[in-house]
Structures are given as C-alpha cells and as structure tokens.
Amino acid sequence: MRKEAERAIALCRAIATCSEEPGRITRRYLAEPVHAVHALLRARMAALGMSVRVDAVGNLRGVWMGRPAHAKRLLLGSHIDTVPDAGAFDGVLGVALALEFVEIARKEKLAVNIEVVAFSEEEGVRFGVPFLGSRAIAGKFDVELLALRGTDGVSVEEAIRNFGLRPEEIAQADSHPELDGFFEVHIEQGPVLESEDLSIAVVESIVGQTRGEMRFAGTANHAGTTPMRLRHDAMTAAAEWMLAVEKFVIEAKGLVATTGKIEVEPNAGNVIAGRVGVTLDLRAAQDESRVEALKALIGIGYEIGKRRGVSVEWHSKLDQSAVPMDERLTALLGASLEACGYPDRVMTSGAGHDAMVLAARTPTAMLFLRSPGGVSHHPGENVRVEDVEAALHVGKDFLRRFSSAIR
Ligand code: HGY
Ligand code: MN
Ligand code: MN
Numbered sequence: 305m306r307k308e309a310e311r312a313i314a315l316c317r318a319i320a321t322c323s324e325e326p327g328r329i330t331r332r333y334l335a336e337p338v339h340a341v342h343a344l345l346r347a348r349m350a351a352l353g354m355s356v357r358v359d360a361v362g363n364l365r366g367v368w369m370g371r372p373a374h375a376k377r378l379l380l381g382s383h384i385d386t387v388p389d390a391g392a393f394d395g396v397l398g399v400a401l402a403l404e405f406v407e408i409a410r411k412e413k414l415a416v417n418i419e420v421v422a423f424s425e426e427e428g429v430r431f432g433v434p435f436l437g438s439r440a441i442a443g444k445f446d447v448e449l450l451a452l453r454g455t456d457g458v459s460v461e462e463a464i465r466n467f468g469l470r471p472e473e474i475a476q477a478d479s480h481p482e483l484d485g486f487f488e489v490h491i492e493q494g495p496v497l498e499s500e501d502l503s504i505a506v507v508e509s510i511v512g513q514t515r516g517e518m519r520f521a522g523t524a525n526h527a528g529t530t531p532m533r534l535r536h537d538a539m540t541a542a543a544e545w546m547l548a549v550e551k552f553v554i555e556a557k558g559l560v561a562t563t564g565k566i567e568v569e570p571n572a573g574n575v576i577a578g579r580v581g582v583t584l585d586l587r588a589a590q591d592e593s594r595v596e597a598l599k600a601l602i603g604i605g606y607e608i609g610k611r612r613g614v615s616v617e618w619h620s621k622l623d624q625s626a627v628p629m630d631e632r633l634t635a636l637l638g639a640s641l642e643a644c645g646y647p648d649r650v651m652t653s654g655a656g657h658d659a660m661v662l663a664a665r666t667p668t669a670m671l672f673l674r675s676p677g678g679v680s681h682h683p684g685e686n687v688r689v690e691d692v693e694a695a696l697h698v699g700k701d702f703l704r705r706f707s708s709a710i711r
Contacts, residue, residue, distance in 0.1 A: 360440070363477065434622060510655075674691050
C-alpha cells in the first residue's frame with residue numbers, strides 16, 4: 305500500500321497549496337481557494353467513476369454506486385477547512401484516504417456503496433460556530449446559523465451565495481436514513497500515539513466541548529491622564545480572568561481550556577481598553593465536569609468585573625456533549641486492527657470532529673493516525689507514510705467486514 309499511501313499524502317500536499325494566505329495554510333469556510341480544492345477532488349472522483357455534487361452548505365460529495373442500490377451505504381470523509389496557519393493533514397487526510405478506499409472497493413468488488421464527503425466547515429474559524437457542513441448532512445442545520453456574521457461582516461447566508469450556492473436548498477443536503485454508517489480517519493493531533501510508538505488507534509469517544517466568548521465592558525480613557533485608581537480597564541479585567549481560567553482548570557483535572565482569541569476596542573496603545581472579548585474553548589470527557597467548570601468560570605468573571613467596575617457577559621456559541629462512537633462499528637474496526645497485526649489501542653479524542661455530529665444520524669467509527677511530535681493546528685503537522693499505509697490496510701479490512709456484516 306506504499307503507492308496508495310504516497311498518493312494520499314501527495315493529494316494533501318497539493319490541497320495545502322490552496323490557501324487564503326501566501327506562505328501559510330489558511331482555508332476558512334467557503335473562502336475562494338476552496339474552489340481550487342474542489343477542482344482537485346472532483347478530478348480524482350471523476351477518475352474513480354463517482355458522481356459529484358456540491359450541496360447547499362458547500363460540502364463536496366462524490367458517490368460511488370459500485371453495487372446495487374439495496375447494498376449498504378457507507379459515508380467516508382472529513383473536513384477541508386483549516387485553522388489559520390494550519391498543517392496539511394488535519395481533515396484533508398481523511399478525504400484523501402476516503403478516495404483510496406473507493407479505489408480499493410472497486411478493485412475488491414466490495415458489496416458496499418460509498419459516498420465520500422469533503423465537509424465544508426468543521427473548525428468554526430470564520431463564524432465562530434463549528435460543524436456547519438456535517439450539521440447539514442445530519443439534518444441538524446439550524447437556519448438561524450445563516451444570520452451569523454464573521455469579522456468581515458459577511459453572513460453565513462451571504463458567504464453561501466457568494467460561493468455560488470443556494471441556502472434555500474440546505475434541506476436537500478440531509479443524507480436521510482439511507483446511510484448504514486460513517487467512518488472517519490483523522491490524525492490524532494496529540495502526543496499519545498507517538499509516546500507509545502503506535503501507528504494507529506480506534507477512537508471510542510470524542511470529548512464534549514463548550515465554545516463561547518466572555519465580553520468585558522469597562523471605560524475607555526486616556527492612557528496618560530487617567531490615574532490607576534480611577535480606571536475601569538477591560539483589558540486587565542480580561543487578563544486576570546484568563547489567568548484565573550488557567551489556574552482553575554489545572555487544579556480541576558480532566559479539563560482543558562483555551563482562551564485563544566482576543567478582540568479589543570479601541571485597540572490603541574495609548575487608550576485604556578473599553579471593550580474586550582475573549583474566547584473560551586473548554587473540553588472534558590465528562591459533560592458534568594465541563595458544565596460545572598463553565599458555571600464556576602463565569603462566576604469568577606463576574607467577581608472580577610464587580611471588583612474592577614467592569615461589566616462582564618458570557619456569550620455561548622457551542623455546547624457539544626461528549627459523543628461515544630458506535631459500539632458495533634468500533635468492534636469491527638478493532639477486529640480489523642487485530643487482523644492486520646496492530647495492537648488494539650482504543651482512545652478518546654480530545655479534538656472535535658464531524659464524526660460527533662454524524663453519530664446522531666448513523667453508526668459512526670473513527671480511526672486515528674499518529675501525529676509526529678504531537679503537533680497539529682500548526683504548519684509542523686505531519687504524518688508518517690508507514691502510518692498512512694497502516695490506516696489503508698486496516699480500512700480495507702474494515703470495508704470488507706462492513707460490507708459483509710448483516711444490516
Ligand atoms: O478544534 C478541534 O477540536 C478540531 O480540530 N476542529
Ligand atoms: Mn482542526
Ligand atoms: Mn480536524
């Protein structure tokens with residue numbers, strides 16, 4: 305499988321050149337370079353004899369009906385949007401491998417029909433809310449999302465129309481109950497597999513996540529004439545809260561929290577900050593501890609605000625429960641690891657994935673590949689060709705088991 309593995313990595317590297325920013329990989333939801341990504345994937349899908357369409361939220365979808373319509377239908381794929389200054393493999397590798405699995409299904413004449421999806425939006429970078437692509441396929445796209453606006457003032461609806469799509473057709477993106485399963489292959493994006501010198505692992509569950517913004521409103525004023533004791537500085541209130549978040553979460557165990565983005569008004573060096581917005585990304589395997597921690601962190605924000613004469617408001621953007629993968633499908637995947645001679649390592653995903661949305665619609669399983677250096681959401685993100693080969697061997701065995709398992 306070395307040739308197929310190298311071909312999948314080459315496709316990821318080719319897609320990495322499609323970026324909004326020269327010299328680094330940034331590809332947000334329905335940005336202009338996504339058209340070039342679709343062109344690369346369409347060419348590969350056409351060569352595989354797949355029928356291809358782009359649905360109303362921008363998911364590129366290729367269907368290989370290699371078997372009679374009554375045969376089982378498996379959805380494969382991952383996302384093609386990225387964070388700013390990303391690596392070449394987060395999401396994209398899952399799409400490249402999905403296309404290799406179609407090639408394998410054709411050669412092996414497997415009794416399974418396959419739909420490959422390149423999800424249009426998983427990261428939530430452009431509009432602050434993730435999983436827009438997979439929500440539509442899972443029939444969970446809330447039309448209120450169309451009104452969300454990015455920092456450039458463009459709404460989701462306008463972004464969809466600007467890309468040449470029609471938001472009124474979103475309901476047709478729904479996969480309906482035809483699906484018999486969804487299988488996503490993804491890099492681990494963390495240090496676990498590398499620390500154990502393992503190529504691959506089965507994902508048993510995906511942690512829950514809260515995303516939102518804590519907004520601090522103080523009093524903008526002159527940096528030189530305003531005595532320290534008379535200030536209501538939104539920036540130092542936010543800074544105190546960010547450090548309090550870090551301290552709380554380190555002591556709480558089982559949680560991770562990130563305050564990764566800050567917006568300041570008027571954002572000038574000689575003006576005391578009047579307004580500051582800080583994002584919070586809070587995750588835990590147990591939903592209860594995440595919800596409890598969020599309550600405590602909001603309370604700490606209010607206490608800091610009261611003491612500093614700064615008003616504080618929490619704005620929630622996502623409250624995603626932890627999601628277990630499908631037991632039966634995951635057992636099949638575990639059997640494939642064993643059959644291919646790989647240790648049956650099972651783990652929880654600290655990263656969110658489209659699989660957590662599709663799991664509400666169809667039995668879902670995920671396979672992880674080692675992340676060399678444990679690096680992701682960074683240009684240093686990489687994969688080892690032998691780990692990609694391992695994923696292809698195991699995926700091929702999994703396809704065989706899936707297509708022959710009774711419905
Ligand atoms: O942020 C995440 O968990 C994923 O990489 N979208
Ligand atoms: Mn990501
Ligand atoms: Mn991802």
